[in-house]
Amino acid sequence: MSATVPEAVGTTGHLSEVDIKEIGRELDRLRDEITASLDDADARYIRRVIAVQRGLEVGGRALLAVSILPPAWLAGTTALAISKILENMEIGHNVLHGQWDWMRDPEIHSTTWEWDSASPAEAWKHSHNFVHHTYTNVLGKDRDIGYAALRVSPEQPWHPVYLAQPVYNALLAAFFEWGIAIYDVELERAWRGEKSWAEALTQLRGVARKAARQVVKDYVAFPLLAGPSFLPALLGNVTANTARNVWAHTVIFCGHFPDGAEVFGEDRLDGESRGEWYVRQLLGSANITGGPLLHLMTGNLSHQIEHHLFPDLPSNRYAQIAPKVRDLCARYGLRYNTGSLLRQTATVWKNVFRLALPGPKRGPASDRPS
Amino acid sequence: MAVASNPSSGAVVEGAGREGRLAVRRRLLEAIGWLTTPLLPDDYLGLVNPLWSARQLRGRVEAVLAETVDTATLVIRPGRGWAGHRAGQYVRVGVDLDGVRHWRSYSLSSPPERADGRITITVKADPTGLVSRYLVHQIAPGTVVHLGPAQGEFTLPEPPLGRLLFLTAGSGITPVAAMLRGLVAHGWMPDVVLVHSAPTPAEVIFGAELRALAARCAGLRLYERHTRTAGRLTVPQLRRVCPDWRRRHTWACGPAGMLDEVERHWRRAGIGDRLHVERFRSIVTAGGDGGRVRFVASGRQVDADGVTPLLVVGENAGVLMPSGCRMGICYSCVARLRAGRVRDLRTGREYGDEGELVQTCVSAAAGLVEIDL
Numbered sequence: 001m002s003a004t005v006p007e008a009v010g011t012t013g014h015l016s017e018v019d020i021k022e023i024g025r026e027l028d029r030l031r032d033e034i035t036a037s038l039d040d041a042d043a044r045y046i047r048r049v050i051a052v053q054r055g056l057e058v059g060g061r062a063l064l065a066v067s068i069l070p071p072a073w074l075a076g077t078t079a080l081a082i083s084k085i086l087e088n089m090e091i092g093h094n095v096l097h098g099q100w101d102w103m104r105d106p107e108i109h110s111t112t113w114e115w116d117s118a119s120p121a122e123a124w125k126h127s128h129n130f131v132h133h134t135y136t137n138v139l140g141k142d143r144d145i146g147y148a149a150l151r152v153s154p155e156q157p158w159h160p161v162y163l164a165q166p167v168y169n170a171l172l173a174a175f176f177e178w179g180i181a182i183y184d185v186e187l188e189r190a191w192r193g194e195k196s197w198a199e200a201l202t203q204l205r206g207v208a209r210k211a212a213r214q215v216v217k218d219y220v221a222f223p224l225l226a227g228p229s230f231l232p233a234l235l236g237n238v239t240a241n242t243a244r245n246v247w248a249h250t251v252i253f254c255g256h257f258p259d260g261a262e263v264f265g266e267d268r269l270d271g272e273s274r275g276e277w278y279v280r281q282l283l284g285s286a287n288i289t290g291g292p293l294l295h296l297m298t299g300n301l302s303h304q305i306e307h308h309l310f311p312d313l314p315s316n317r318y319a320q321i322a323p324k325v326r327d328l329c330a331r332y333g334l335r336y337n338t339g340s341l342l343r344q345t346a347t348v349w350k351n352v353f354r355l356a357l358p359g360p361k362r363g364p365a366s367d368r369p370s
Numbered sequence: 371m372a373v374a375s376n377p378s379s380g381a382v383v384e385g386a387g388r389e390g391r392l393a394v395r396r397r398l399l400e401a402i403g404w405l406t407t408p409l410l411p412d413d414y415l416g417l418v419n420p421l422w423s424a425r426q427l428r429g430r431v432e433a434v435l436a437e438t439v440d441t442a443t444l445v446i447r448p449g450r451g452w453a454g455h456r457a458g459q460y461v462r463v464g465v466d467l468d469g470v471r472h473w474r475s476y477s478l479s480s481p482p483e484r485a486d487g488r489i490t491i492t493v494k495a496d497p498t499g500l501v502s503r504y505l506v507h508q509i510a511p512g513t514v515v516h517l518g519p520a521q522g523e524f525t526l527p528e529p530p531l532g533r534l535l536f537l538t539a540g541s542g543i544t545p546v547a548a549m550l551r552g553l554v555a556h557g558w559m560p561d562v563v564l565v566h567s568a569p570t571p572a573e574v575i576f577g578a579e580l581r582a583l584a585a586r587c588a589g590l591r592l593y594e595r596h597t598r599t600a601g602r603l604t605v606p607q608l609r610r611v612c613p614d615w616r617r618r619h620t621w622a623c624g625p626a627g628m629l630d631e632v633e634r635h636w637r638r639a640g641i642g643d644r645l646h647v648e649r650f651r652s653i654v655t656a657g658g659d660g661g662r663v664r665f666v667a668s669g670r671q672v673d674a675d676g677v678t679p680l681l682v683v684g685e686n687a688g689v690l691m692p693s694g695c696r697m698g699i700c701y702s703c704v705a706r707l708r709a710g711r712v713r714d715l716r717t718g719r720e721y722g723d724e725g726e727l728v729q730t731c732v733s734a735a736a737g738l739v740e741i742d743l
């Protein structure tokens with residue numbers, strides 16, 4: 001059932017059908033405006049980010065080759081970590097969404113891109129682009145609610161297995177890349193008979209193939225090439241991957257699990273209009289405030305709301321869209337959930353701890369700070 | 371290139387050595403691929419120098435030479451991976467305009483024998499053409515363009531057959547110019563009649579070069595037709611200009627109307643097999659609402675209206691259509707367009723180039739459409 005409480009700010013009870021239709025029209029117009037204005041500058045942006053990222057990767061790996069010297073280790077590991085974060089977040093995630101397909105460049109295209117992650121792009125596009133972005137925050141449909149492992153919403157029925165979820169969550173943060181790769185195979189759906197084991201095993205083999213190359217690259221080939229720097233180079237790769245994992249986990253959990261992000265019942269999907277779909281995306285997502293560097297390093301998921309409204313618009317435009325969405329929210333009395341990285345992360349962890357225990361009875365919409 | 375066109379024994383030995391080197395290189399790149407995974411070494415090389423990427427063939431425009439008021443020749447240095455061409459072939463050229471890649475095909479006007487390894491295309495600016503106007507009037511030397519491999523069967527056989535007739539109009543001279551230049555490079559001009567039409571003498575592409583060539587080579591006879599004053603060349607007139615046309619192998623390139631007429635005439639004379647034709651523009655559909663949709667790989671076709679998404683059209687026709695959100699978000703449904711154009715149902719905008727990936731769940735047919743599914 002819907003978690004919305006009519007009198008609380010951020011719900012839709014006060015909106016008429018006409019309002020919702022108008023919201024849909026307004027956001028469609030905004031989308032058209034941005035689409036029509038895409039040009040050379042946008043193309044240069046993504047190509048520059050890619051060039052910087054590959055430069056950082058080459059530089060970082062070169063430094064790690066002589067990482068027996070501590071300053072080289074520190075600089076190399078930092079460069080590699082930043083490179084991996086950019087590659088996964090501002091480049092990979094967004095390219096795989098088709099944000100750059102409009103350029104018709106086969107080298108930067110959702111159908112040809114493969115990213116520096118254990119999860120094969122194909123599996124990711126299904127579980128993320130389709131399942132999560134279509135059914136955002138619908139209980140029983142959106143597998144991203146707790147990633148089939150955590151209880152992040154009071155509407156999820158409690159089970160003793162959740163008692164240790166602060167520990168799972170910390171482990172998930174450290175090994176996020178692997179968590180995602182396994183998650184994309186949807187083993188729990190095979191377990192429940194919603195998909196065949198044969199299909200799951202085929203996908204698992206795909207993950208193994210991709211992951212093997214990733215592991216060999218980071219933990220065997222480059223450390224071996226470093227010769228006498230083998231151990232520090234290996235440690236540098238482990239550190240960079242872990243840093244990327246923790247950062248990605250932090251940013252992504254801030255997208256839908258802080259206080260105030262709403263979840264919905266499956267009935268919500270019955271005959272859902274375009275306007276209602278937009279409103280669900282809006283209320284189910286949360287932003288992080290910050291400057292251009294933060295936006296870049298989060299892959300612009302700091303604009304999670306804008307990303308969920310327009311998942312295929314280029315990420316460099318979200319900052320420009322944000323004030324307009326915020327203004328729309330103010331006019332229609334909708335909650336625009338945003339806060340500092342510290343605040344959003346703190347509420348995520350608070351919920352992970354609180355929801356390890358049974359209850360609470362009331363939805364999160366009512367216990368959020370006003 | 372020389373290896374392909376002149377398989378002498380020396381060239382064969384050289385070819386074997388080259389193949390060996392290529393095999394070593396392939397293995398080396400495979401090994402380096404373990405370091406660059408999930409990307410390829412080319413993805414890094416291409417960032418240092420765009421011409422080093424063999425995966426994405428590119429070329430650098432080194433000079434833009436004006437030929438007539440609306441025609442220019444682009445001298446292009448092709449990157450690694452350019453496998454050469456035969457005179458008369460065309461190449462797909464991709465340019466980024468406003469961030470969007472546009473591909474067009476142009477005949478190569480240079481012969482493969484060109485000593486500096488450069489290739490040239492000669493482009494006539496179409497007043498309504500986005501790409502051709504850019505290439506003729508705006509592109510700056512130094513710009514990197516994307517290239518496809520050389521394609522097309524509009525080429526001279528080897529060795530060339532006896533007597534030849536080239537029948538060209540406007541920019542249709544470009545593939546023939548490559549052939550003539552190739553013959554000149556080999557130092558042997560067979561018996562050739564070139565009948566070329568252009569509105570005025572000043573608008574004859576390569577006019578000065580062709581005239582000089584005709585004056586120099588005994589085998590080459592040039593008939594220039596200036597259509598603004600003399601009108602279009604009719605078939606009876608052509609028979610007077612070149613009385614032995616039936617006995618010649620003919621290569622014709624020009625506007626569709628001219629080519630249709632020539633084809634009809636040659637067929638009626640029972641010598642259709644002696645005629646080789648190059649058409650510059652494939653059939654352009656009117657782009658009305660709806661149209662016939664062909665699913666090429668599945669071998670099915672159906673008539674669709676202008677409001678039903680191609681995804682639904684395909685599914686109803688029993689084609690295995692990939693799909694996802696069905697609302698234009700997830701890109702699970704994209705398919706390659708073989709021909710025709712589609713309409714984005716969200717914006718009403720008509721789009722689609724050959725080879726472009728379209729979202730079938732939010733696109734409807736705008737005229738005849740061929741999908742690679």
